[in-house]
Amino acid sequence: MSTALRPAAKDRTNRENAVDDRPPHICVCVPTYRRPLLLGSCLCGLKAQDAKGFSYSIVVADNDVLQSARNVVDDARRQSSVEIFYCVNSIPNISRARNTALKHARGDLIAFIDDDETPHPLWLTGLYATYVQCAVDGVLGPVAPDYEGTPPRWLVESRLCERTSLPTGTPLSNVRDMRTGNLLFARAIVLGDEEPFDPRYGRTGGEDTAFFQKKLEEGRRFVWCEEAIVFETVPRERQTLRYFVRRAVLLGATAATRERRLGLSTIKSVAAANLYAVALPFALLLGYHHFVKVLVKDCNHLGKLLAHLGVKVVRERSST
Structure with missing residues (x-):
């Protein structure tokens, strides 16, 4: 520049x-x-x-x-x-x-x-x-x-x-x-x-x-x-799988509060959650880090869908 x-x-x-x-x-x-x-x-x-x-x-x-x-x-x-x-x-x-x-x-x-x-x-x-x-x-x-x-x-x-x-x-x-x-x-x-x-x-x-x-x-x-x-x-x-799974679920639930329950984003999350779930065993074959990335993405969409159903698995973020 x-x-x-x-x-x-x-x-x-x-x-x-x-x-x-x-x-x-x-x-x-x-x-x-x-x-x-x-x-x-x-x-x-x-x-x-x-x-x-x-x-x-x-x-x-x-x-x-x-x-x-x-x-x-x-x-x-x-x-x-x-x-x-x-x-x-x-x-x-x-x-x-x-x-x-x-x-x-x-x-x-x-x-x-x-x-x-x-x-x-x-x-x-x-x-x-x-x-x-x-x-x-x-x-x-x-x-x-x-x-x-x-x-x-x-x-x-x-x-x-x-x-x-x-x-x-x-x-x-x-x-x-x-x-x-x-x-x-x-x-x-x-x-x-x-x-x-x-x-x-x-x-x-x-x-x-x-x-x-x-x-x-x-x-x-x-x-x-x-x-x-x-x-x-x-x-x-913060260097644990539990931390990233928990954060992904909470971020998904928070995103749900800004979206319509039956909107296009929800439909996309339904499709993505299923696709990532199917991809998990194949990702594991490629390496544990690939498995983790797919799992975190899946948890994000699951967190959003559960929140739309009135279920919040994680309610607050960690203070760490």
Whole structure:
């Protein structure tokens, strides 16, 4: 991608700086829940950002009424020249935590990163440069797994922990490629939204999918930045088949809440669930990692179908 600003991007930059000569400000929002060690690593990475062409601050939204993140934030604040603000959301709900962070954020741009992720030093710079060059409403980037210990071979070969990878500047139109764990967007796109992240998905997951679906329907444009990478810690408790099966069932059940019970998507899930079930023994012959991938896909569709029947095998996501 050319480094020269497109005319639309120049106009946007001029508008942002029309009031004064200060550079644009990015507020990085970090929702957290009882993961102080991981949060500490995340904040270390955020404090070390090589900011070019903008200033930035950090807002940590603690989703724990016991304020387990307060000491970590206080320690980080004492050792940083970057402004770090701490706030508490007393009801465990990831959507409410994200909304609380947004209410305390300042600046023209908002970034989101998860508390179990550590950003590359050029993370924000990459997101911001792509935002300006492409003249869009938001930019997303890749999330690479950082395994605790030596992961099982089937997990690495199945690539279940690997996320989307696309050329920088690629437009995004499928919510399956869009998550809030690595995101930058113009604050203007949430102005007027009392609760940009729907609390109904705050205990099950899927709040980011609902957010992006709404914004795409509003005509907002998002692109990809492959260089703006963050690394997600994958603890040992997430390196089990049970974890991925449980997550797949819950994601399927959550998807069912956004779809009509007798719609085309349900028909497709009925067909897919049967096809994947038949394919399981053949996948096993090809290798255990193939079996796992097919099983997880099957469980996703089964979770959706069971939810449509009023049966929810898994009701909340794990806090790990």
